[in-house]
Amino acid sequence: MSAATAPRQLREVGLAEVRAISRGAAVLGTGGGGDPHIGALMAAAAIRAYGPVALTPLAELPDDAVVLPVAMMGAPTVMVEKIPSADQVGRAVEALTRHLGLGVTHVACIEAGGVNSLVPVAAAAELGLPLVDGDGMGRAFPELQQVLLTLTGVRATPMSVVDEKGNCAVLDTVDNRWAERLARSVTIDMGCSAMISNYAMDGAAARRGLVPGTLSLAASLGDLLEPGAAGDDPAAAVAEHLGGRVLARAKVIDVERRTTTGFARGTAVLEGSGCDVGRTLTIDFQNENLLVRDRPADRDDDGERVIATAPDLICLLDTATGAAITTEQLRFGHRVSVIVAPCDPRWRSPEGLALAGPSAFGYPDDAVLLEGVSA
Amino acid sequence: MSAATAPRQLREVGLAEVRAISRGAAVLGTGGGGDPHIGALMAAAAIRAYGPVALTPLAELPDDAVVLPVAMMGAPTVMVEKIPSADQVGRAVEALTRHLGLGVTHVACIEAGGVNSLVPVAAAAELGLPLVDGDGMGRAFPELQQVLLTLTGVRATPMSVVDEKGNCAVLDTVDNRWAERLARSVTIDMGCSAMISNYAMDGAAARRGLVPGTLSLAASLGDLLEPGAAGDDPAAAVAEHLGGRVLARAKVIDVERRTTTGFARGTAVLEGSGCDVGRTLTIDFQNENLLVRDRPADRDDDGERVIATAPDLICLLDTATGAAITTEQLRFGHRVSVIVAPCDPRWRSPEGLALAGPSAFGYPDDAVLLEGVSA
CATH class of the missing domain: 2.40.390 (CV3147-like)
Structure with missing residues (x-):
């Protein structure tokens, strides 16, 4: 591996990093995951309004951190046309934290591939919180139970699903497959695109169940795809x-x-x-x-x-x-x-x-x- | 109107009243509303376990009462085969009261026609709470926004939807039609039969928006339908x-x-x-x-x-x-x-x-x- 492509450990996501992550997340999306461009638009707007986002390496997360992933759920084709409203991310987080009765310390990514690599950047900027450098898959998968967190025993629920109109559902299910099933139906009703927050966990569980460094990885892939960078x-x-x-x-x-x-x-x-x-x-x-x-x-x-x-x-x-x-x-x-x-x-x-x-x-x-x- | 058919103001629902309400609620169901027999089975079991249910006339509800309707939602054909589990009513109420952060003082009926005339009797018995003598329609209708409460400005949500397996959704929607839409999809996922609690309201709103005396009416109709009672x-x-x-x-x-x-x-x-x-x-x-x-x-x-x-x-x-x-x-x-x-x-x-x-x-x-x- 050449020096030019050595993974850099990002410490902050600003506008340049958003562009790089967007290109790299498209690779990690393995053909799916939703168009990162939508996430890039959301993240860039939030960073312009609230400033860059601090990135916390997974290994540095304290045990008692309260980590809340956020993501878009729905049909990629619809997401491109129905951009989330400005307050939608905040409402997804607020609905879940209110239900949990917890204050959040860190935002996280469920999915490093595709749009959901950058939706949490927008969320973290808006909420003024650091973002964890990692994700639940190390790639993209279509269903929400398909995360390593399911294997390490983290429950998908309680989870929130909110739309741009102001509708909200808080789900609590017997397993992560049921979370997928109910959330999918609610998302379809909401117009095939919704904002979700789920897999709330403490820092210790995040270190056990997330894939480390995937936002840094996406950014370094993006750098590599700059014209001329990779020969x-x-x-x-x-x-x-x-x-x-x-x-x-x-x-x-x-x-x-x-x-x-x-x-x-x-x-x-x-x-x-x-x-x-x-x-x-x-x-x-x-x-x-x-x-x-x-x-x-x-x-x-x-x-x-x-x-x-x-x-x-x-x-x-x-x-x-x-x-x-x-x-x-x-x-x-x-x-x-x-x-x-x-x-x-x-x-x-x-x-x-x-x-x-x-x-x-x-x-x-x-x-x-x-x-x-x-x- | 003969003396034999004069409406009696019920003050308590015991086993005899359950049978009478069941017959009368079938009339008020106007062909639909779900089979009251299922509600009668649930109510009778709960009354045998916890004793009869006190019935509060609508006019006697204090302004600051906290009134929580409960009901079954789903396809009548399925409800007959998939009887709710013993704890399902309690979980519907618990999910909603936890979300609202309120203690309930009274249970109520959304629908006097069909099965939902008696599901709240079972709930009230289990919870040890009085039941309001009234309902949201004075009959049965298929969709949950079709209650007088929609006209008097009571919101259907926050509402809870729970199944017999332990899944739960708490919905908060922009209007009562959206509550119907999301709750319907969740109910279908849950197997076309779910327990719901919605239209939480205070006593003043209940007096404004409910139809008074409909459980007493159902019971008096049931009495009238006793063999020989009506000539x-x-x-x-x-x-x-x-x-x-x-x-x-x-x-x-x-x-x-x-x-x-x-x-x-x-x-x-x-x-x-x-x-x-x-x-x-x-x-x-x-x-x-x-x-x-x-x-x-x-x-x-x-x-x-x-x-x-x-x-x-x-x-x-x-x-x-x-x-x-x-x-x-x-x-x-x-x-x-x-x-x-x-x-x-x-x-x-x-x-x-x-x-x-x-x-x-x-x-x-x-x-x-x-x-x-x-x-």
């Missing part, structure tokens, strides 16, 4: 920075997509230099990229092989610029580099795979994870 | 007791029903002595009976006339016994007496009609209400 192969530089590898250089030759139960599901077919003659790569996605298959070009299943799966990070980057391409942007003719990078090692446990491996998304395939990586 | 024409006695009239004696010759968006919608066609030769009556229902039309038997619309509509009470009673027939029980061959009785006069205001008249249910027809009644 003529930015995708390779990103893969190296994440401890992963480039799986293929290819051209998108087909994208089939359908929107069902609030998710953008589909398959992209790629053909190119990373594939043997007469074979293609297909990427199955459900908001995020979940499964890469190597298969004969005639789509006969004979000889099909799964070569990468969630919870590892499967990212499609523009081969020329290294910019992350979301599953919604993906279209015929795109020249992409497919990279795979290791997830947080806790996702690789049996419990982690049950929560966010292929079976969690309804695929019959076993997880195929990068080997020999130091995560 | 050989119990339907006429019920109509007289409610200040209404018998619209027709007829036989059900067709029932068309469909279940859409959680409601039992349909039309019943009746033929009989209350209709002119060559003409029929049709009853349009959406859970409750909403519209009575007099029309040529060949169903040509020429000469069709709407002769009664919600918010007046349209009840179908078994001609022989006077027992109320729900829209779900209605079938070919039923000999029924169609009675219409005046709603609470506040429902007849322009605001009341907008909230619970034909237009509120999507009918283009104007409301047709009983004339010359002293409501």
Whole structure:
């Protein structure tokens, strides 16, 4: 890893860091997670109004810190058109802290990939609180129980869900899957985009259950994607920075997509230099990229092989610029580099795979994870 | 009105009163409201465990009373099979009082028709609190904003929604329609049957916004329906007791029903002595009976006339016994007496009609209400 790409430990998020995090969070979004641009707009507006946000390394969180994650929930396509109102973040936090009867000391991210890397920056600026440098996944996942916190026993609820009109729900559920179920319905009623606060925890629980340093990581990825910063192969530089590898250089030759139960599901077919003659790569996605298959070009299943799966990070980057391409942007003719990078090692446990491996998304395939990586 | 049918002012609800209220509430349910039998089972079990419930006349409520209605929400068909758990009522009340930071002094009914006439009896017994003799409608309606309290400015929220598994939502919405919308989705997720507590109010607001004496009324209707109590024409006695009239004696010759968006919608066609030769009556229902039309038997619309509509009470009673027939029980061959009785006069205001008249249910027809009644 070159000096230019060494992760920097951010101590503060200002306007420049917002831009960098936005670019890096798109990579960590692995095709989904919502457009970070919306989060960047919100964070920049809040920083202009209230000043930069102090970032607290996870390891420095005191045991008795009261950590409150905030996030947007909903359909990425809607989030882009229905920007949260100015007071919506504050109301989500206020509803939950009132219910808990606790004062918050730190804001946190549930999801480092996509829009939810920066929504908490806006929240922290508005609330005048420090933000934790870490998140609940180290990437993006579609459902709210899909966080390492579920594995370490932190409850998603009590949680608040608020819309831009002034409606609010405070949920208290028997498990984190029920939190997802009720919050999803309420979010759909609210117009498919809502602000949430959940997984309230103390500092000790945050240190146990969050992935450290992911905002710094997103910012360093963003720096790497500055024009010229990573030479003529930015995708390779990103893969190296994440401890992963480039799986293929290819051209998108087909994208089939359908929107069902609030998710953008589909398959992209790629053909190119990373594939043997007469074979293609297909990427199955459900908001995020979940499964890469190597298969004969005639789509006969004979000889099909799964070569990468969630919870590892499967990212499609523009081969020329290294910019992350979301599953919604993906279209015929795109020249992409497919990279795979290791997830947080806790996702690789049996419990982690049950929560966010292929079976969690309804695929019959076993997880195929990068080997020999130091995560 | 004979002495035997004079409304008695109940002061206590014991097991005998539960049976009477159950029969009477089925009449006030106007075809819907959920099966009072489930409420009767819950109330009887609670009374056996905790003793009878004191009933407070609405006029005697002190201004500073803290009145908390409780009810079941959901699909009547599901409620019959998924009886609430023993602690579910208590959790609904506890969630809301904790949120409000208030101690409750009285339990109340939102809906005198159907199951929700007796669910609050069970709640009051369990909580050891008196119950208000009154309700929010004077009948049954399908949606939770359809109460006189909406007209008198009482907010449905904060409200709690709890299921038998231990899940709970506390909602706070911008208006009572939004409360219906969010609570409906949460209830559907919870399995189409949930316990709710909402419309918390002080005694002064309860006196302004509730219909007085409706539990006593239900009990006196129930007494009237005891075998032999009302002579050989119990339907006429019920109509007289409610200040209404018998619209027709007829036989059900067709029932068309469909279940859409959680409601039992349909039309019943009746033929009989209350209709002119060559003409029929049709009853349009959406859970409750909403519209009575007099029309040529060949169903040509020429000469069709709407002769009664919600918010007046349209009840179908078994001609022989006077027992109320729900829209779900209605079938070919039923000999029924169609009675219409005046709603609470506040429902007849322009605001009341907008909230619970034909237009509120999507009918283009104007409301047709009983004339010359002293409501």
